[in-house]
Amino acid sequence: MDLEIRHLRVLNAIADAGSITRAAAALGFTQPALTAQLQRIERALGGALFVRDGSGARPTAFGAMVLAHGHGILTAHDDLMRDVRQRGPDDSDLTAVRLGSVPGPLTAVLVTTARQLLPRAEITLHTCDTEEEQLELLATGRLDFGLVVDYPEYELTLRPGLGEALLAVDPVFVLISERHPLAASPEIPLSALSGEPWLAGENKDVRMRAQFRAACRRAGFAPRRVQRLSGSVVFPLVGQGHGVALAHPLVTEREGVVVRPLAGDPMAVRQRVVWAATSPLAEHAPALHDTLTKAYWAEAQRAGVYWEWLEGKGRLPTVAGPSDAE
Structure with a gap:
């Protein structure tokens, strides 16, 4: 290192x-x-x-x-x-846009959106181990924009001088084998998975893990086993019936694996665009948020299971406008 x-x-x-x-x-x-x-x-x-x-x-x-x-x-x-x-927004050398994200389903969408919005800029992406690391890089001016994820009741507090715009608040879904007895269910109670081994990627987000444990307690059980693995092997192991896994609803189904909603929405994930309010690029934040929001809901429509769930629930996008932290 x-x-x-x-x-x-x-x-x-x-x-x-x-x-x-x-x-x-x-x-x-x-x-x-x-x-x-x-x-x-x-x-x-x-x-x-x-x-x-x-x-x-x-x-x-x-x-x-x-x-x-x-x-x-x-x-x-x-x-x-x-x-x-201290460079002004009209300086001719403002050609670099530094993006940050913990790896997730919207990371590539963030890069694509920035390139659409600022086609002449050089776009770079820094993938962070934790959201805390990403917020530090934003607060100290080493990133221009970040896609920050946290969880209701386990929110990350922004430092002074950072602006934010809410992108969406989504339910957490589950990945199970297409051969699983519950695969045909439109929604799965979390309690029905109490006996399953849980397969998790190498995510270092302690807030996500705390939300999961709290949701299991409310459902009346403690997870049987949680095994942390490289994200690349989670799908094959789930597909072959070796466990189940939590998933963002934008994740698409793959061979042998289906994505299913959890009944009652026991967990949720919140996504925000965050930037340094003093950055010369801060003026682009509203346009980036608007463009990313459109791209986000286009992704949701392509994620068939999630789109059907949204339609069935009559849910509209949960989106707020930009603000600056005090």
């Missing part, structure tokens, strides 16, 4: 806070997520950076050296980004 600016910010936050827990709160991370990030950084650098005990976290001698160099790098980087943000 190469050391990046975001890693230096993590180290700086821990040193300033004197505690991983306090640093996680300041960065908008969960404490386990920040601990895991610190461990990856320490493995990459080859040594412990902090002594962690009951009183908090303090730099080791090695950590103090890294922090000293990192402070100079962060200062230079922040000076650069300040100058970049």
